[in-house]
Amino acid sequence: MIASSKRSPLTYLVHATVLFLVVIWTIPTAGLFISSIRDKDQLSVSGWWTALSTSEQRIVDRANGPSAQAQEGDLFVIRGNLLTNSSAKVTKFGFSSLEPEAFSAGDLAEMRKGQTLQVMPNGDYALSSPTEWKGSRGQRIFYTAEVPPRFTLDNYREVLSAEGLGQSFLNSLTVTIPATIIPILVAAFAAYALAWMRFPGRALLVAAVVGLLVVPLQMSLIPLLKSYNLIGEFFGVGSKTYVGIWLAHTGFGLPLAIYLLRNYIAGLPGEIIESARVDGASDFDIFRKIILPLSFPALASFAIFQFLWVWNDLLIAMVFLGNNEEHLVLTGQLRELLGSRGGNWEILTASAFITIIVPLCVFFSLQRYLVRGLLAGSVK
C-alpha cells in the first residue's frame, strides 16, 4: 500500500504477530486432532504436545504365578515378558513399591531368601529361587518403560461402532441436506418477489424479515413444542420427526436466507430483467431462466451457511428430534458423550473430530463462496 513501509522492522513485527495469532487460533484444533489419533494409554498420561517424543511410563505388573515355574538345575525359575508393546524398552525396575526404580534393566536384583529378579530391556524377566515358589499370585514387578510414540485409528474405530457415532452421522446427514435445500428454494422465490415484483405491503414484509433476523430462536421453542405435540397427535405420529426438524430449520433459516438473497438479487442489473420482460418472459420465466443462474454465487454461499448451521446445531435438534438413540445427531451424541464419558479423552477427541470434519471440509473447499455471502449480507 505504502511503498516506504516495506521491509521496515515493523513489517517483521507484523509477520511475527500474525504468526503468533495464527498459532494460537489453530493449536486447539490441532491438539484435538493429534490427541484423537494417539494411543489411548499415552493420551491419558501425557500432553498431546509430547506425542512425538518417547514417553516414560511407570507400570506395575505381576509376574506369572508359581504354577508357571520350571526347575532349571537346582533353581526354580519363572520366566515371562512384561511388555505387550514390542517397541517399548524397560529402563529400570524394582520389586518394592518403596523403590520402584532401584535397579537398571539387565541387573540382577537380590530379593529375600536368595531369590533373585532379573528384567532385561526387552521385557524378559526371570525370577529364580532356590526353593519352590509357593502361593497362587505372582510376584509384583515395578518397572519404568520408555514407550515410543504410537499413533492409531483405534479410537475412531471404537467411536464409530461402539459409541453409535456412525448412526448419528447418518442422522446428521438426513437432517442437514433437506434442511439446506428447502430454505434455499423457498427463500429464493421470496427474495425475488421482494426485490423485483410490485405488490402492496412489500416494504412492510422486508421490514418484517429484517426484524425477524434477530429474534432469538429460544423464543420459539416453547410455543412450537406445544404446536408440534398437537400436530403430532392429530396425525397420529410422534412430535419428533424429520419433516418437523426440516421445517423448523427452514423457518429459522429463512430470515437470513431471504435477507442475503434479496440483497444479492436486488443488486442484479435491472435492465436485464426489463429486457427479459420486453422479450415476453413472465416473472416465473425470469426467475427460472435469468435470476437463478445469475444468483448462483449467493445461493451457494447461503447453502454453505445453512449447511454449517444445521450440521452444527444442537438446540433445535435436541428440542425437535429428541435424545433417543435412533434420532440423535452428531452434536447431540457428542454432548451425551461429554456427560457420560467426560474423562475418556480418547473417545471425546475422536468423536469431536468426526463431528467437525465434514464442516471443515465444506469450509475449506467452499470458503470463497462463504466469504462472498457474508459480505453480501453485511457490507453495503
Add this chain to the structure above:
Amino acid sequence: MADVKLTHVKKIYSNKVEVLKDINLDIKKGEFIVFVGPSGCGKSTLLRMISGLEEISAGTLEIDGQVVNDIPPALRGIAMVFQSYALYPHMSVYDNMAFSLQIAKVSKESIDQQVRKAAEMLQLTPYLDRLPKALSGGQRQRVAIGRAIVRRPKVFLFDEPLSNLDAALRVATRMEIANLKDTMPDSTMIYVTHDQVEAMTLADRIVLLSAGNIEQVGSPLELYEHPANVFVAKFIGSPAMNVVPCRIEKTGEQTHVSLSSSITVETPIVTEASEQAKAAFFGVRPEDLLVVATEAEGFLSGKVTFVESLGEATLLYLTVPGCEDMIIAKQAGTLKTQRGDTVHLSALPEKMHLFDDKEVSYRR
C-alpha cells in the same frame, strides 16, 4: 402501418411528482425519432412508457391505431435496446438472440433461421457461441441490436445505446444504426439520447424535452435554425447560442432592439406594435458571429478575455460593455487575437434570433 400516437400522456409518481406533463406526439411509420434533452427531463421515462415497462398514469398510447396502455411489453410489437445492452450474461450470443423467440414458443428451425439471419446482418456469425463477457463493447452493442431485430418489431426503442462506448466506437456504431434504419425503411425507430450530435445526425425528427414538457418537435435543421424558444436555442448547437436580454425599441417589419445603452441591433424579424418597449431576448449563434475590422462594420464590440484555440476553430470570449454574460464568437481556423484585444463583431441579419419576455421565439 406502425404509427405511434401519444395523446395527453402523463406520468405521475406515487409521491405526486409529475415527471411528464401532457405529452402529445404523432410518430409516423418508418420515422426515426430522437428524444433528446438534459438528464431528468423525462425522455427515458417516456420511452419506457412506450415500451410498457412503466405504467402510463393518464392519457392514451396507440401503436398501429390500437390503444396499448394495458398491453404487456411483449405483445406491443416493440423491441428495446438498453443503455447497458442488458445481455443475459450466462447465455451465449445465440441464446441471447433466441431468448424472446423461445419464450414465444417459436419452432426451433424458425428460431435458428432468424437468429442466423440477424447475426449475418450484424457480422456476428463467428461469435454466436461466445458469452457476452468475451465480446468487445461494440460487439455487445450489436448483439443487443440483433436481439431486437430477431423479434421483427414494428417499433424499435433505443435507450441511450451509445453512451457506454468510447468516442471512436460511438461514431462507428452511430453509422451502423443509420445503416440499419436504411435497410429497414418500414420500421419505426425511437431513440433516446442526451447527446445532441447523435440527435442531429440520426433523427428524421427530434423531440426536445425539458422538465416533462416537449419544447419543440422538428427536423434537426429546423431546431437549429428556428428554435422555438431560448431553451431549444441554447440546447442545440455547441457552444450554446449567445442569448442576451434586450429591449424592443422599434416594432414592425424590422425590429430594433437595444442590448445596452450603446448597442442597438436591427433585425429582420417582424413584431407587432404592441410589443413596443417590452423586454426581450436577443440571440445569435457563436458560429454566426464574424470578426470585422472596424467598429462601423459590426454591431457590437468587446474586449477579449479568453481565447480557446481548437485548431479547426477559435473561440473568443468577449466582455461587452452593458452585457452581463460573456459573448462567445466561433471563428474558423486560427486567429492572432490575444487576450485584451478589442474586436468588432457582425452577423448576417437572417441569422439573428429574437425571443419575447417569456423566452418564446418571435416567428419570422
Add this chain to the structure above:
Amino acid sequence: MAQLASALVTMLLGVLGCAVYFYGSNVLLDKVFPTKSGPAQKVARNLRISNTIRPWLFLGPAVLLLTFYLFYPVIDSIRLSFFDRSGDEFVGISNYVWLFNSDEFFESFRNNMLWLIVVPTAATFFGLIIATMTDRIWWGNIAKSLIFMPMAISFIGASVIWKFIYDFRSGDDAQIGLLNAIVVFFGGEPQNWITIPFWNNFFLMIILIWIQTGFAMVILSAALRGIPDETIEAAVLDGANGVQIFFKIMVPQIWGTIAVVWTTITILVLKVFDIVLAMTNGQWDTQVLANQMFDWMFRGGGDFGRGAVVAIVIMVLVIPIMIWNIKRANAEMEGR
C-alpha cells in the same frame, strides 16, 4: 442400510414437494390466465390478475413458515409468560415476580451482560487487528483462512476442544490440558479453570471469541479494502504516521461495518447456549439466560411459564438492535 434408503426417500420427497409446489402453482396460473397470446383486452385483464396473484405464490411458503416459526411463537411466548407451568392457567404476573426475585436470574443476567460486553468487543477488536495486519503480508490469505476456520466448528465441538485445553489433573499427575501444562512449566499451581467462580465465565467466553473473530476479520478486511487508497495516500502526504492513519483515516471510514459486525455478534451472544450447556451446564456461577430458559423448559417436566419469561427477557434485550436494523434496511431501500 434401510435407514439410509428411507432417509434418501424422505429427503427426495421433501425437496421435490417443495419444487413441485413452485412449478405447479406458476404453471397453473399461466394456464388459467394466459398472458402470452390472445385478444388484447383479455390479455390486459389476465395480466393484471396474474400480476396480483403471482407475488403471493412466490412468497406464500416463506410467509407461512416465518409466521408459524417466528412470528406466532413470539406472540405466544408473551401469552405463555402469564400462564402456569403447563400453560393452562392464567397466573398474572407471578412468573415475572418469581423471575425478579430469583437469584439464579440475576446471576445469569449478570453473566449475560458480561458476555455482551466482552465477546463482541474482543472479537471485533481482534478481527480488526488481524484484518489490518494480514492485508500487509504475502501469506495473509492463508493466515485468514486458518483464523476463520473455527467458524465451521460447532459450539459443542469447540467446547470439547477447549475443555481439553482447560483439562485439570489433581496431584502430581502430568497435566494433559495445555493451559495447566503451561502454568506448571512456568512454576505455577495447576487450576481447575472452569470451576473458579466469576473468572470461569471468561474461560467460556474465550471459546466464542475464538469462533467469532474470524467472522469479524473477514468482514472488516473487506471493508478496509473498500477504503479508497487516495485517502490514505493523502494522509501520508499530510505527514500522518501509521497509527494515526489507522485510527484517524481508516477506522472512521469503516464505522458502519464495525457497527454491523458488533451487533451481529451481540445477537449471537444473546443466543449462546451450547457452550455453557456443554462446559458447565450453568454450574459454578456460569449460568446465562438462554441456558436457563432451556433448563426451565425441560427441568422436572418443564415449566413453560417460567421458560417463556426468560425468553421475553432475551427478546427485550434484542429489540433495540432489531429497530436499528430495520431503520438501516429502510434507509438502504430508499437509496435504491
